[in-house]
Amino acid sequence: xxxxxxxxxxxxxxxxxxxxxxxxxxxxxxxxxxxxxxxxxxxxxxxxxxxxxxxxxxxxxxxxxxxxxxxxxxxxxxxxxxxxxxxxxxxxxxxxxxxxxxxxxxxxxxxxxxxxxxxxxxxxxxxxxxxxxxxxxxxxxxxxxxxxxxxxxxxxxxxxxxxxxxxxxxxxxxxxxxxxxxxxxxxxxxxxxxxxxxxxxxxxxxxxxxxxxxxxxxxxxxxxxxxxxxxxxxxxxxxxxxxxxxxxxxxxxxxxxxxxxxxxxxxxxxxxxxxxxxxxxxxxxxxxxxxxxxxxxxxxxxxxxxxxxxxxxxxxxxxxxxxxxxxxxxxxxxxxxxxxxxxxxxxxxxxxxxxxxxxx
Amino acid sequence: xxxxxxxxxxxxxxxxxxxxxxxxxxxxxxxxxxxxxxxxxxxxxxxxxxxxxxxxxxxxxxxxxxxxxxxxxxxxxxxxxxxxxxxxxxxxxxxxxxxxxxxxxxxxxxxxxxxxxxxxxxxxxxxxxxxxxxxxxxxxxxxxxxxxxxxxxxxxxxxxxxxxxxxxxxxxxxxxxxxxxxxxxxxxxxxxxxxxxxxxxxxxxxxxxxxxxxxxxxxxxxxxxxxxxxxxxxxxxxxxxxxxxxxxxxxxxxxxxxxxxxxxxxxxxxxxxxxxxxxxxxxxxxxxxxxxxxxxxxxxxxxxxxxxxxxxxxxxxxxxxxxxxxxxxxxxxxxxxxxxxxxxxxxxxxxxxxxxxxxx
Numbered sequence: 001x002x003x004x005x006x007x008x009x010x011x012x013x014x015x016x017x018x019x020x021x022x023x024x025x026x027x028x029x030x031x032x033x034x035x036x037x038x039x040x041x042x043x044x045x046x047x048x049x050x051x052x053x054x055x056x057x058x059x060x061x062x063x064x065x066x067x068x069x070x071x072x073x074x075x076x077x078x079x080x081x082x083x084x085x086x087x088x089x090x091x092x093x094x095x096x097x098x099x100x101x102x103x104x105x106x107x108x109x110x111x112x113x114x115x116x117x118x119x120x121x122x123x124x125x126x127x128x129x130x131x132x133x134x135x136x137x138x139x140x141x142x143x144x145x146x147x148x149x150x151x152x153x154x155x156x157x158x159x160x161x162x163x164x165x166x167x168x169x170x171x172x173x174x175x176x177x178x179x180x181x182x183x184x185x186x187x188x189x190x191x192x193x194x195x196x197x198x199x200x201x202x203x204x205x206x207x208x209x210x211x212x213x214x215x216x217x218x219x220x221x222x223x224x225x226x227x228x229x230x231x232x233x234x235x236x237x238x239x240x241x242x243x244x245x246x247x248x249x250x251x252x253x254x255x256x257x258x259x260x261x262x263x264x265x266x267x268x269x270x271x272x273x274x275x276x277x278x279x280x281x282x283x284x285x286x287x288x289x290x291x292x293x294x295x296x297x298x299x300x301x302x303x304x305x306x307x308x309x310x311x312x313x314x315x316x317x318x319x320x321x322x323x324x325x326x327x328x329x330x331x332x333x334x335x336x337x338x339x340x341x342x343x344x345x346x347x348x349x350x351x352x353x354x355x356x357x358x359x360x
Numbered sequence: 361x362x363x364x365x366x367x368x369x370x371x372x373x374x375x376x377x378x379x380x381x382x383x384x385x386x387x388x389x390x391x392x393x394x395x396x397x398x399x400x401x402x403x404x405x406x407x408x409x410x411x412x413x414x415x416x417x418x419x420x421x422x423x424x425x426x427x428x429x430x431x432x433x434x435x436x437x438x439x440x441x442x443x444x445x446x447x448x449x450x451x452x453x454x455x456x457x458x459x460x461x462x463x464x465x466x467x468x469x470x471x472x473x474x475x476x477x478x479x480x481x482x483x484x485x486x487x488x489x490x491x492x493x494x495x496x497x498x499x500x501x502x503x504x505x506x507x508x509x510x511x512x513x514x515x516x517x518x519x520x521x522x523x524x525x526x527x528x529x530x531x532x533x534x535x536x537x538x539x540x541x542x543x544x545x546x547x548x549x550x551x552x553x554x555x556x557x558x559x560x561x562x563x564x565x566x567x568x569x570x571x572x573x574x575x576x577x578x579x580x581x582x583x584x585x586x587x588x589x590x591x592x593x594x595x596x597x598x599x600x601x602x603x604x605x606x607x608x609x610x611x612x613x614x615x616x617x618x619x620x621x622x623x624x625x626x627x628x629x630x631x632x633x634x635x636x637x638x639x640x641x642x643x644x645x646x647x648x649x650x651x652x653x654x655x656x657x658x659x660x661x662x663x664x665x666x667x668x669x670x671x672x673x674x675x676x677x678x679x680x681x682x683x684x685x686x687x688x689x690x691x692x693x694x695x696x697x698x699x700x701x702x703x704x705x706x707x708x709x710x711x712x713x714x715x716x717x718x719x720x
Contacts (some may be wrong), residue, residue, distance in 0.1 A: 117565050131658055131718070137565055168561055176562035179554050184573045186627070189634025190605040191547050194539050194598055196637035201528055202536035205477050205497055206641050209576040213544045216569045218638040221631035229624050232617040236610040238554055243606040245550040250596040250603065257592040264589050267546070271581035274549025277556035278578040281566050298491055306680060307670035314667040323666075323683045358491070 004028055004156040006059040008052055008084055010074055012043035015090045015116065016065030017128035020048035022161040025130050031059060043125040058082055061153050064089040068230035072100030079107050086150040088114045088157075092177060093230040094141045094170040108145040112154045113170060115139040115177075116163055131162065138163035141170040175234045182231055183238035185216055185224060192217035245270055293345045295338045298358040309336065309357065316351035318344045364388055364516040366419040368412055368444055370434055372403035375450045375476065376425030377488035380408035382521040385490055391419060403485040418442055421513050424449040428590035432460030439467050446510040447471045448517075452537060453590040454501050454530035468505040472514045473530060475499040475537075476523055491522065498523035501530040535594045542591055543598035545576050545584060552577035568684075605630055653705045655698045658718040669696065669717065676711035678704045 006029040009016045013034075020030045020043060030049030034040045040051055062084035064074050068091040075087055075097075087110055091097055094113050101108055116138040138158045142151050158165045168176070192214040195203065228235055249270055255263035299305045306323075313320050322339035340348055349359045366389040369376045373394075380390045380403060390409030394400045400411055422444035424434050428451040435447055435457075447470055451457055454473050461468055476498040498518045502511050518525045528536070552574040555563065588595055609630055615623035659665045666683075673680050682699035700708055709719045 117567060129656075139565065166561070166564060172559075172561060173565075176558070176565050179558045179562045180566040180570045183554070184551050184570045186609050186630065187547060187551050187602075187606060188573050189631050190602045190609075191544050192634035192637030193605055193630060194543070194601060194637065195640050196633050198536070198539045198640075199532075201526070201532060202539045203640050203642060204526060205499065205533075205536050206540040207477065210540045210544045211641060212572045212575045213548050214634070214638050214641070215572045217631075217634035219631075219635075221628050221635060224631050225624050225628045228613060228627055229616055229621075232613040236613040236617070239606045239610040239613070241554060242547075242550045243603040243610065245553060246547060246599045246603040246606070249546050249550070250599040253588060253592040253596040253599070256589055257596070261589075264585050267588055268581050268585045270546070270553060271549050271577075271579075271584050273556050274552035274574070274577035275579075275581060277552030277554065278574050280555050280558075280563050281571060281574070282563060296489075306683075307667065307674040310667035310670050320666060358489075 004060045004153060004160065007031070007157065008033065008059045008062040008078075009043075009049065009065060010034070010062060010078065011065035012039045012048065012125050013065060014124060014127050015118070015132075016063065017043045017046065017048050017125040018118075018130065018132040019063055019065070019090070019116075019157070019161060021046065021128055021130035022133060023157065024049060026160045028160065029059075031056075039125055043128070046125060046128065048125070048128070054081055054083070059084045060086065061157055062087045063157070067091065067226055068093045068096050069226070071097035072104050072106060075101055075106050075111060076104045079110070085110065086147075086153045087111045088140075088150075088154050090114060090116055091230070092181075092227055094139070094173045096230045098141065098143065098170050108143065109147040110150050112146050112150040113141040114154055114158075115141075115173065116158075116161070118163075133158075134162040136163055137166045139166045139168050139173050141168060141173055143170075174231050175237075178231055178234035178238045182228055182235045183242065185219065186228065186235065186239055187242055188214050188217040293340060293342045295340060295345050295348050295352070295359065297336050297338065297352055299336045306336065308355075309338075309352070312351050312355050312357070313338070313348055316347050318348045318351070364420045364513060364520065367391070367517065368393065368419045368422040368438075369403075369409065369425060370394070370422060370438065371425035372399045372408065372485050373425060374484060374487050375478070375492075376423065377403045377406065377408050377485040378478075378490065378492040379423055379425070379450070379476075379517070379521060381406065381488055381490035382493060383517065384409060386520045388520065389419075399485055403488070406485060406488065408485070408488070414441055414443070419444045420446065421517055422447045423517070427451065427586055428453045428456050429586070431457035432464050432466060435461055435466050435471060436464045439470070445470065446507075446513040448474045448500075448510075448514050450474060450476055451590070452541075452587055454499070454533045456590045458501065458503065458530050468503065469507040470510050472506050472510040473501040474514055474518075475501075475533065476518075476521070478523075493518075494522040496523055497526045499526045499528050499533050501528060501533060503530075534591050535597075538591055538594035538598045542588055542595045543602065545579065546588065546595065546599055547602055548574050548577040653700060653702045655700060655705050655708050655712070655719065657696050657698065657712055659696045666696065668715075669698075669712070672711050672715050672717070673698070673708055676707050678708045678711070 007023055008031045009020045010033045012032050023030050031052035032040050032043050032049045033052040062078050064071050066074055071089045071091050089097055092115055098113050116133050118132045118136040140154055155165055249267050252263040252266040318340055320338050352359045367383055368391045369380045370393045372392050383390050391412035392400050392403050392409045393412040422438050424431050426434055431449045431451050449457055452475055458473050461471055476493050478492045478496040500514055515525055609627050612623040612626040678700055680698050684697040712719045
């Protein structure tokens, strides 16, 4: 793997600036460019690098961190200027920029398409962080045309950023993110759309389940239209499969309502497939999904309540894997749900009770 | 509201035993019955009341806490024994037990259908807690036949349990829970079913979004088949609306892929309706949904990390409204996302930084 000494970041948004910050920690010379001079200035002030002056010596790698539909055009312009020896991008779809690059006549040997699977609900350089890619998958998609040197250069940058390189075909990548990201987003929107038209009474009966299902549907429609548009066919295919399952479930429910109870077996079958699917999502630390048990405890809505609770867990030597807070409607009280390893549940419950917590 | 002095709980599962525990705290005489003698014994040992001996004086209210399809049969049997002056149930669908009660010839004057909107992922008497209903909505559905005394008796019990009584028509109730609970569950199953059939690569690219959308799909298929079967038509209607939106989005994406870009406007429109829907879910404390901002901080995977973090928040006088932990794949490191009021974000970030935390 050849050492990467200089990088050009084109597009100093969340991802571009985070790459820059990560590379600066390894003393890579980072040049910054963006259509918006304010974004470059902010990234510079955050210590992400220096403003790019076109016409200088070619850098080792140019990272094109712009929306999918602009990647190929940017690539062509940079190649014409001889800005870098190698080029990559970070767009969340991969077949589109690769096809566009060929269509525009870019040099495809020096271009290696990439996609770090990292993001935040916030955007822009101010939200950037050097550790954004730590332990996260970073997909890269070499083609027959890609030079081994381009791949090696990108792998060097992924390593410096702390990412986990995942080699994947562009079409395979796009089908994968359609299943695990893009189609779930649209489906959450369709469930949330029902809430938009439901009477107030219905919303008053909402619990944690529908909050979880619809959380991502709050995302920016313009941003998501761009993403979906760049991965239209794979997303359409997944949405059609989801819709077919839902229509089949609806048909079975209508049959069951006319007292043909065996129709419900088809609904059970869908629910079973769903359980199997959730079981396949990898757990934390990249290992297989682990089964945690929950310890519930009643907490008040005051500063310090959770601090004391975690203090007790620490003293009991218990590691809390995840936390959820469910507040009681209309009252400054709620249940904290603490996810722990099965063998830690009883010691934690006992320790909390011994300190006066209400653990059922 | 007449004082409730004696109650019979039929079905000492999670809900029945929780009602019993709540009433015991107010010195109501509670009698316990269940088909399973072990469940009654456990509930009794938890302090939920005494075992019911049929043939004694009628109690003020019998709470029928059995699955929806058995409510009316149980009601008829209890009324024939003269077990109580009034009767209610806690099933998560309401039109079915009401219709069955009429069909079986029950006395509908003394029966008031109810549904406390509370639950846990665990079930059975051992999971019961006296505070389960605290501040939670408790729907009740009087009909033209229901006697005012039956309603008053139930309202007394809801008050003793700390619930918030919500008067609602049975059909309206069933349509509401179809939208905010039953159909979201089936939709989550349909998204999770795609994960069951996806290649391993796809699962490796899964992030927090798809975890949220599919979390409830891990629920027990047998339990959910029963719930869905009892609310078949309202759920079918919502599922058809979701499927129609998804098919329309898929069609728009296919059109857009053939370069008819205006088709994407229809996808944007669905995403916008989704955003509007999420905005209607009530926030904690029953008030309007509040906008919290998040403070992200890098934490290690050791006991005590979160305790120290919450300690710092307490010292800074900041109340953390919610927490999410996102662990980095393959590394014992993760980002904790702390939800706080907008004005608390900067003080919290500063306090954390001052204590050596990495806050971007």
